[in-house]
Amino acid sequence: MAGTVMPSPIRVEEDEAENIERIRELKNERGDSLIILAHHYQRMGVHACGDVVGDSYHLCKAAAHTDKARDIVFCGVRFMVTSAATLCREDQIVYHPDRNAGCPMADMANLPQVRTSWKELGEVVETAKVVPVVYMNSDLDLKAFCGERGGIVCTSSNAGKVFDWCFERGEKIFFFPDEHLGRNTANKYGIARDQIVLWDPKLPKGGLSDEQIANSKVILWKGYCHVHTRFSVEMIEKVRAEHEGIKVIVHPECTEQTVAAADFSGSTGFIQNYVENTMKPGDKVAIGTEVNMIHRLSVEYPDRLVIPLVRSLCPNMFKISTGDLRDCLENLDTWEPVTPDPAEKAFAKTALDNMLACAG
Numbered sequence: 001m002a003g004t005v006m007p008s009p010i011r012v013e014e015d016e017a018e019n020i021e022r023i024r025e026l027k028n029e030r031g032d033s034l035i036i037l038a039h040h041y042q043r044m045g046v047h048a049c050g051d052v053v054g055d056s057y058h059l060c061k062a063a064a065h066t067d068k069a070r071d072i073v074f075c076g077v078r079f080m081v082t083s084a085a086t087l088c089r090e091d092q093i094v095y096h097p098d099r100n101a102g103c104p105m106a107d108m109a110n111l112p113q114v115r116t117s118w119k120e121l122g123e124v125v126e127t128a129k130v131v132p133v134v135y136m137n138s139d140l141d142l143k144a145f146c147g148e149r150g151g152i153v154c155t156s157s158n159a160g161k162v163f164d165w166c167f168e169r170g171e172k173i174f175f176f177p178d179e180h181l182g183r184n185t186a187n188k189y190g191i192a193r194d195q196i197v198l199w200d201p202k203l204p205k206g207g208l209s210d211e212q213i214a215n216s217k218v219i220l221w222k223g224y225c226h227v228h229t230r231f232s233v234e235m236i237e238k239v240r241a242e243h244e245g246i247k248v249i250v251h252p253e254c255t256e257q258t259v260a261a262a263d264f265s266g267s268t269g270f271i272q273n274y275v276e277n278t279m280k281p282g283d284k285v286a287i288g289t290e291v292n293m294i295h296r297l298s299v300e301y302p303d304r305l306v307i308p309l310v311r312s313l314c315p316n317m318f319k320i321s322t323g324d325l326r327d328c329l330e331n332l333d334t335w336e337p338v339t340p341d342p343a344e345k346a347f348a349k350t351a352l353d354n355m356l357a358c359a360g
């Protein structure tokens with residue numbers, strides 16, 4: 001049969017089963033005082049240890065609303081963990097099993113650059129009428145920047161609602177650091193193409209004319225996720241040629257061309273729900289997102305074909321192993337907690353609370 005593509009197995013550490021057993025023991029010992037949050041992109045073994053699993057929005061919501069747990073261990077990348085540490089109660093402690101797990105996209109915008117850009121925007125338009133929106137995938141100081149200026153945090157699962165929230169409060173959106181989530185959301189929202197402009201922070205006034213800035217409704221920061229911009233229209237055409245009747249879902253961090261060519265686009269929560277609840281046995285789907293999630297879904301639902309458009313791995317999400325999680329739990333009493341800078345925390349919390357309130 002032409003081109004039956006099965007996901008290649010992800011490397012499983014030999015001592016994985018032993019680590020998982022030990023993690024479960026440690027969890028039982030601590031009972032309700034401990035909660036483990038795990039992002040959908042975590043390796044299968046780590047994901048299996050999560051008390052709550054989901055996308056960054058749902059995990060942050062869980063951190064904000066968990067009542068019994070005192071200790072929150074977050075298996076994800078740094079921006080998720082600092083957000084959880086900002087949203088949780090004062091008596092709760094958040095831990096990250098590997099503090100080196102960051103995000104290259106989050107690093108594409110820093111506070112001095114954003115401040116300079118905001119000032120330059122203010123030379124052309126009234127910034128009081130511009131709502132700053134920062135993607136969850138960003139450092140805490142940028143969330144604080146938004147909170148201080150009446151802005152909001154968005155995720156890929158609530159971006160449309162965040163646009164509604166912004167246009168009730170202002171005339172323009174300044175969206176950073178992911179160009180593609182911003183563009184795909186603006187396209188879906190029906191904003192005219194010439195009113196969506198790209199701000200290059202390396203150029204004066206983002207490389208835009210005063211007229212382009214004044215005419216814009218959505219100003220997008222030039223940043224991207226290398227895991228998702230890898231997917232292309234050609235890959236979609238190829239998988240459709242190889243698998244008759246296959247559906248294609250991609251994440252909104254993909255380019256607008258890739259999103260337009262796919263059948264559906266949505267957050268990891270949307271993708272999980274599609275495979276779990278929309279697909280029937282025998283159905284086929286090719287997915288354009290991080291490969292560990294796709295591999296896990298293919299194992300959990302063996303009666304349907306779930307394959308990656310192409311294998312695209314996030315090396316930062318991959319950093320946390322069951323060995324790291326076990327190590328963290330075995331040494332929790334001395335593990336260094338994640339403590340947000342108090343100067344950033346209050347305003348960052350405002351932007352995160354706006355997100356939670358607007359999405360319900």
Ligand code: SF4
Nearest residue numbers: 103104105225227314
């Ligand atoms: S998948 Fe992309 S956006 Fe998510 S953590 Fe990895 S690099 Fe960052």
